[in-house]
Amino acid sequence: MTGQPTEKAEAGWDSVADLVVVGSGGGSLAAALVARQGGLEPLVLEKTEVVGGSTAMSGGVLWLPNNQVSRAAGVEDSPEEARQYFAASVGDVGPSTSPERVEAFLNAVEPMTDFLMEQGVPFRHCEGYSDYYDELPGGKARGRSLETEILDLRRLGPWRQKFRARADLPPLPLTTSDVSPLSLAPRTAHSVATVAKVAARMTKAKLTRREMRGTGSALQGWMLLAALRAEVPIWTGTRVVDLVVEDGRVLGVVAERDGRTVRVRARAGVLLNSGGFAHNQAMRDKYGPAPASTAWTSANEGDTGEVIEAAMRHGAAVDLMEEAWWIPSSVLPDGTPQFAVYERSKPHSILVDSNGARYVNEAASYMEVGQAMYARHRETTAVPSWFVMDARFRRRYLWGTVPGGFTPREWLTSGYMKKSDTVEGLAEQCGIDPAGLRDTVDRYNASAEQGKDPEFHKGERAYDRYYGDPTVRPNPCVAPVSKAPFYAVAMYPGDVGTSGGLLTDEHGRVIGENGEAMPGLYATGNCTASVMGRTYPAAGASIAASFVFGWLAAHHMIDNSRRSDSVA
Incomplete structure (x- = not known):
């Protein structure tokens, strides 16, 4: 059962392992660590030349309801409250959010967290990072999200050069x-x-x-350190192109490595954690809402969907293929997408459609705003929408990584950021109905003077206020858009990855179109239909699900292998 992957270890195979993991995101390394501890030999295959997946490019947060780290930090929580919030925020939207999968996720939180801390991953509570719908039953204003301590990436040694770190943000x-x-x-x-x-x-x-890094670099850096200590084999530059299936059972994968095609045997099972199809325009056009563009996504470049398509060719069922982890984004003059999170909670700003009308609480969860953008677009033009700011916003607050009070010349000359001394002049530059925008601004300002937003209730959730400006009272998210000059930036429904894909059960097993589990095939992460359904309940929801179902899948393979050994 165990032993290092070896060349031609079995006839017809170029290499053999117990657990073959496709992709190197957080759930992959969690599964590999569990497999190693349980006596299985894992092998991680990463398509790109760097390890970490989209997890390494993320905020590096895991949403883990009723976790022991947050409780130790003074966050009161319980299994009942966790279930209550999950039911209220996520609900049941189909097989991906079945009661069995939800219970499996919630019940795995504490033992998985314990296991990873034993492996040297130093978790800490994300203080004040509220659940995104804290007003719902079971919601927590202090949040349930975890992150890791900051890490010196030089501890990775020679693997530092093979580790994914975002180049578009300062280190x-x-x-x-x-x-x-x-x-x-x-x-x-x-x-x-x-x-x-x-x-x-x-x-x-x-x-x-x-080289001190936080966020996703820290999380995946700690995970990679643990994997290296456990001597988990990781092959970079290895692209999986197909599954090997015999008599209905997945036996391994076909991959391209070092310019040749190799067949890799998986004795216990294959775990897919290859990401979604954010960078596959054909798949986005086929499954997703329109319009959509790979130019708007901030997912890693390996997120191209061919592994999902391979599993579908062999009969795997899929769901939620039209969904993504939406995040309103602009496209900088050089073509780089830049998502907007903290910007949308600041006062002296609104988001409008082509008629100049507001249609959503701008400070709400990024996924909620992205979904609202598409819903509005079915009625009128809302892709792009326009984020409108007055002079106080531009003087005081960051836009992306650029400080308030400084607007790069290229932003204005390229047309990325529009500027005008009047609301009507700004509308004309953006192609917005001038009278519509004027009316919206006037109505918004009338209540914003008192810090109120009776239309969309901006600033009423703890999450809204997390990124607000506490010096603006009584509502840190709401103040008039009235001081010239006025600015606007086109906003698109960007994303950090698609969130629909292969259907899996509570053990992480891929379900076939016949409704039965496909023997030998497991999946987690963005290549699956998420247990979070169509909602992002809090920071780190997608990463937590990837970790948990990778952890569960590895345990299921270990249990199956032990049963097989006892029968033998």
């Missing part, structure tokens, strides 16, 4: 709790102190020649 040693105050600097004493704290970390890192 800042940040924790989640640093992001909101940094987006406000220097508006509050807390924001100024946070700038000083992060600057001190950067200075210390430079003096000690360390």
